[in-house]
Amino acid sequence: MIRPYEPRDKKRVLAILVDAFEEDPYFCRTTPLAVGMGHREAIERMLTADIDYEYSVHGRIDVACDNAAEDAPALGVALWDTPDATPGRVDQVSTAGERARIFGRNSETVMRRSRIEDSFQPRFPHWYLFVLAVGPAAQGRGVGTALLNHGLKRAGDEAIYLEATTPKSARLYERLGFVPLGRLPLFGSAGPNELAMWKAPRLKAPRDGERTPTEPSAD
């Protein structure tokens, strides 16, 4: 079953995420810029800030469990931004303090890269799957698929954007109706780079109250 994240899930959810994302290209490019701490610690602190200040407040955190019991441990987790979020805006503001503590003199570089990555998200309303991870003990049991289907169902007719980090996950997303947009920049580091993918919205005829883009400044 899939249920919303609760504070008691935190330790377990973080363990799953840190294990899963230790080799994630995004984190591998970013954590060398952390000051005075190792790769895993930097990942954990970044993810903690993401959960505490962004996703548990403004986004959606889905947790997969075996059953509804209070003490059923999290088997997998997915972090989503909603279509109302301007890519990166919430993240940049709410996690600024912790980012400064982790990256010190490199904060500016991390911010700039993050803004560039965000700029590759289409400017049309969409859900953004930031991360999806399944704990080692629960792999091969369809937990990832269940988390994904939960997100697809909630998105309904709305678009979804995500970055596939492996050819295998890209093929899975393709089977679910995603199409490639292109590859993200590598920022000078070695590949592989993420493949940005899009699940198209089903749009009704215009002018009936659907979400349309607002008219922000172009800059």
Add this chain to the structure above:
Amino acid sequence: MIRPYEPRDKKRVLAILVDAFEEDPYFCRTTPLAVGMGHREAIERMLTADIDYEYSVHGRIDVACDNAAEDAPALGVALWDTPDATPGRVDQVSTAGERARIFGRNSETVMRRSRIEDSFQPRFPHWYLFVLAVGPAAQGRGVGTALLNHGLKRAGDEAIYLEATTPKSARLYERLGFVPLGRLPLFGSAGPNELAMWKAPRLKAPRDGERTPTEPSAD
């Protein structure tokens, strides 16, 4: 047959474009900002600048004719930006003079709107079909489809972005493999607004010399 635009096509090509785009939402929203001239004249001057300073120099202009004879008149035309172009950059610089003459005190507003519209183009490499038009006498003869297929074939495995202005054209593009991204903003005017659409690239494995995004500033 489809062949590249030549200067001798200009009068005919402009006539086709102006007729076709007299009711185009983009031009209908923009031309009221022209100073001291009517709707058709403003469209014609904007398109002339687009052809002279942008598409005949930096883009691709495809012309459809009945045969290869020197005097075979243009039946339809398509204007494309190449994947090397940064959306709007060429246009903004090269047509600045003429835009200032057409829009006078409103130039700034037109520039701003144009930058916003450009910002909805995905930041991944793609061909952009700016306009495709078929003259009244040639309609119903498959000229539009021939122009489109020519562009699709040239694009090969590369992505294509376009804005469908009618539900009918959106359905046609969908049959050709395009998916919706979303609707463009209306800038306060009445609808319908254009539907932005995307034909996904076929990407080879990374790191074999394919086009990847450069790393521009996020702003």
